Amino acid sequence: MKQDMIVVLDLGSTRNTDVARAIRALGVYSEICNYDIRLEELKKMPNVRGIVANGGPNNVVEGKKVVLSQEVLESGLPVFTFDYPEGPENVSMPQSDEEIAQVLKKFVFDQCHATPNWNMENFIQDQIEAVQNQVGDKKVLLALSGGVDSSVVAALLLKAIGQQLVCVHVNHGLLRKGEPEQVVKVFREELGANLIYVDASQRFLSKLEGVSDPEEKRKIIGAEFIRVFEEEARKLQGIEFLAQGTIYPDIVESGTKTAKMVKSHHNVGGLPDDLKFDLVEPLKMLFKDEVRACGVALGLPDSMVYRQPFPGPGLGVRCLGAITRERLEAVRESDAILRKEFAARGLDKTVWQYFTIVPDFRSVGVRDHARSFDWPVIIRAVNTVDAMTAQVPQLPWEVLQTVTERILQEVPHVNRVCFDLSPKPIATIEWE
Numbered sequence: 140m141k142q143d144m145i146v147v148l149d150l151g152s153t154r155n156t157d158v159a160r161a162i163r164a165l166g167v168y169s170e171i172c173n174y175d176i177r178l179e180e181l182k183k184m185p186n187v188r189g190i191v192a193n194g195g196p197n198n199v200v201e202g203k204k205v206v207l208s209q210e211v212l213e214s215g216l217p218v219f220t221f222d223y224p225e226g227p228e229n230v231s232m233p234q235s236d237e238e239i240a241q242v243l244k245k246f247v248f249d250q251c252h253a254t255p256n257w258n259m260e261n262f263i264q265d266q267i268e269a270v271q272n273q274v275g276d277k278k279v280l281l282a283l284s285g286g287v288d289s290s291v292v293a294a295l296l297l298k299a300i301g302q303q304l305v306c307v308h309v310n311h312g313l314l315r316k317g318e319p320e321q322v323v324k325v326f327r328e329e330l331g332a333n334l335i336y337v338d339a340s341q342r343f344l345s346k347l348e349g350v351s352d353p354e355e356k357r358k359i360i361g362a363e364f365i366r367v368f369e370e371e372a373r374k375l376q377g378i379e380f381l382a383q384g385t386i387y388p389d390i391v392e393s394g395t396k397t398a399k400m401v402k403s404h405h406n407v408g409g410l411p412d413d414l415k416f417d418l419v420e421p422l423k424m425l426f427k428d429e430v431r432a433c434g435v436a437l438g439l440p441d442s443m444v445y446r447q448p449f450p451g452p453g454l455g456v457r458c459l460g461a462i463t464r465e466r467l468e469a470v471r472e473s474d475a476i477l478r479k480e481f482a483a484r485g486l487d488k489t490v491w492q493y494f495t496i497v498p499d500f501r502s503v504g505v506r507d508h509a510r511s512f513d514w515p516v517i518i519r520a521v522n523t524v525d526a527m528t529a530q531v532p533q534l535p536w537e538v539l540q541t542v543t544e545r546i547l548q549e550v551p552h553v554n555r556v557c558f559d560l561s562p563k564p565i566a567t568i569e570w571e
């Protein structure tokens with residue numbers, strides 16, 4: 140690891156990622172650690188130049204008042220605190236990112252003397268070496284969904300280990316319209332990667348039959364995914380590693396000691412106990428915008444790098460409650476219409492994520508002079524930098540009307556279209 144690092148210690152703040160991102164924006168690498176990290180663990184981390192301890196309301200974590208340990212305070216490393224009155228140097232957390240950056244700039248450069256050497260070229264070089272050291276001459280299996288994260292992992296691993304990388308694209312029956320075909324075309328035909336295509340739609344849909352709890356659905360999909368890979372690996376033989384497109388928000392939101400779990404993200408949860416693989420997760424310390432920058436630096440085309448994110452459990456978390464074929468098709472078809480109409484107006488370049496949801500309740504309508512009792516489609520469109528918070532952009536009324544008309548005319552069993560205006564927080568981006 141070549142980069143200098145500033146460690147952000149989480150003392151119950153909700154702004155840890157803002158602080159870590161602000162430090163990275165200064166060109167210095169930063170990681171978030173729990174408040175009770177031991178000095179020996181800190182010493183094992185490479186090139187730590189300073190510590191920012193990040194307090195919150197009353198510094199309470201899981202109902203317990205937390206304090207900075209004496210050994211960390213006496214480590215000899217410069218320590219800066221936000222919202223922690225007991226700190227040696229303490230400042231209230233400013234509201235705007237610009238102010239946070241200004242405050243941190245002095246600390247990071249004047250007191251810690253950190254070198255601003257955090258950039259994608261260094262990151263990629265570090266990761267290539269790390270992967271080569273970890274993997275040796277063994278083979279690595281990659282779950283290639285075709286989304287931004289797994290595509291960037293594929294490009295990075297192709298650079299690091301070439302044909303030792305075996306990509307497996309599993310069609311779990313919850314992909315968007317035309318997606319499996321496109322993944323095969325781009326990766327197998329254009330990039331020359333080792334790619335195995337597995338159609339497991341039936342298997343996933345039967346496992347999910349009748350399951351309505353969102354967490355249970357996520358766990359089933361995650362666990363089934365891993366099993367499919369295990370089976371592929373056994374067929375292939377000699378596979379010891381599993382690569383994943385886990386990114387930093389997946390880890391932070393899946394719950395650390397100090398951050399409560401929001402939802403079990405597909406890339407982290409669901410690993411069975413008898414798992415035989417060691418994990419290769421080269422992007423696990425990157426925020427989403429950094430993953431895109433990494434993809435660009437690796438030479439991936441913009442169309443792949445700036446594609447909107449798509450969750451691992453796919454349309455499964457957008458077909459709410461117990462999945463049925465009828466509603467799943469309604470999600471898939473309405474999503475295809477929304478994507479087409481957004482692209483036709485260039486909104487695919489300005490809106491970060493946009494999709495449709497079909498809930499598991501019906502409403503009354505009237506079609507062809509007769510009563511209908513059918514499903515609603517909900518349109519969701521959000522802008523965000525890192526998916527930790529999100530805002531709903533103002534969209535041209537005309538596009539919403541066109542999408543509504545098309546969905547009502549073209550998608551069977553749908554009689555109503557709604558638009559979700561909720562920001563994150565209080566809502567999350569996905570509905571499940």
Ligand code: XMP
Pocket residue numbers: 392401402403404405406448449450451452492526563566567568569570571
């Ligand atoms: P939420 O719903 O948590 O979503 O606000 C934040 C971002 O993460 C995506 N998402 C996932 N991505 N595996 C993923 O790789 C998952 O299980 C998963 N669940 C949500 C979501 O689409 C949004 O961009």
